[in-house]
Amino acid sequence: MKTINSIADMQAFSNAVRKDGKRIALVPTMGALHVGHLSLMRKAQDMGDVLIASVFVNPTQFGPNEDYKAYVRDTEGDKMKMVKAGVDVAFFPHADEIYPPGFETYVEVEELQKPLCGRFRPGHFKGVATVVLKLFNIVKPHVAVFGQKDYQQLLVLNKMVRDLNVETEVVGLPIIREESGLATSSRNAYLSDEEREKAVSLSRSLREIKKGFDDGERDTQTLVMRGREILSRACIGDIDYLEIRDGETLEDKKSASPGDVAALAVRIGKARLIDNIVL
């Protein structure tokens, strides 16, 4: 596996690959790689001739009181995992090259960034859209793969790419869950054993909503209430949101229909966890 740090080297590499008529697949990550990431990488292998994975903990997508500094960094561990997952090139850019002094250009997907996580993490999706557009301009992937756990992120990036005529296909792949149902996340590392048990109620709550929907319930308030009850029985009080929204536009729904998404964000101890299920 080749490791690249500088933007110019990465661009030169990708330009050469493209000139050879080869396809580039990219898996952008913030590192602290877990089985969810590795699953993305393995699946991305079939999507291109060259598999590039990037690791960049992006400061602009963290709020001032969020866990940018505490976020797990494990460069050597990540590299070993990437080798095993069949990555051809690991791109580890430096924050001071991605955001040089005087950096001031940002991309916003103005509507899709507003609800759900956008309401609780102002500026988050602006940071995500900006850094991903930069990564796309640097790595020039034909296809880029993201996890569906970050459901809103996936919609935001898909919209950005279409609106700005970026010729990169954005692909979302299913959430990878632990046996307990807990969605894999780098932030699960923040959880104590006790908190991890609590966190199992997130996916249970979403499955309860899905079950209600499958049983014929359509009223979103009723469905959400059933989900909330599971969270409250697990003593999860710090809920940013638990909502059912249109699966493409994220518009509010009174009556649920197939393709809608039930999504939640809760805080357990030091971790803010998100999860979702498509109805």
Next chain:
Amino acid sequence: MKTINSIADMQAFSNAVRKDGKRIALVPTMGALHVGHLSLMRKAQDMGDVLIASVFVNPTQFGPNEDYKAYVRDTEGDKMKMVKAGVDVAFFPHADEIYPPGFETYVEVEELQKPLCGRFRPGHFKGVATVVLKLFNIVKPHVAVFGQKDYQQLLVLNKMVRDLNVETEVVGLPIIREESGLATSSRNAYLSDEEREKAVSLSRSLREIKKGFDDGERDTQTLVMRGREILSRACIGDIDYLEIRDGETLEDKKSASPGDVAALAVRIGKARLIDNIVL
């Protein structure tokens, strides 16, 4: 000359050109081509193997009370001029394909967009940056050429390209002036003969500032006052701004230095005219 209208056709054409290892030069315009544009096109011929010129009157860079509807459109005339100027491909995209329903992604160069024209045309540079990024993603030019009359636009686009790691070189070329000194502009068409005479004072005012600077005056207030006097003697009362700013950062200056820019925007009749001079 080949004419292309659809985004997909344009991208396919440019991808093929790039695969051949050829360089693409782009001159983005809003049409109503005048000798200033044609000079850009002629000079851009030497910058690439394929010369593409686009014509798109971009709705998002016009304010609600501005001249979007009145802006001169002359597709056939423009095409004839482009042929003469050696353009290989004329790209005339449609507004409803550039901005399809639900379009919501915008790019902002947050600081450089604020002063000068930004203060009087809120949203203008957001519209400019967004459409130019789209054009760059569609046409994929190695180099794109703009006139220095839109001095702030040139800085904004240069910054955007660097901040977002777009591999297009943005080149600014000198203002083309009529014999009277009036900078060529599509909006000069709005002027009556009398107004056109008045408008000559714009460049005279800037030359007066430059002369003062060359004679050793450094105080920007004094220099600007000398320029304003010329405008007021020509009975130009509707001045959006006449300022001296740093030529790269557009920061306010108390004392002028070489490389600073004296820039103005005034309204004469139906026309809002801009001009500038580098000290």
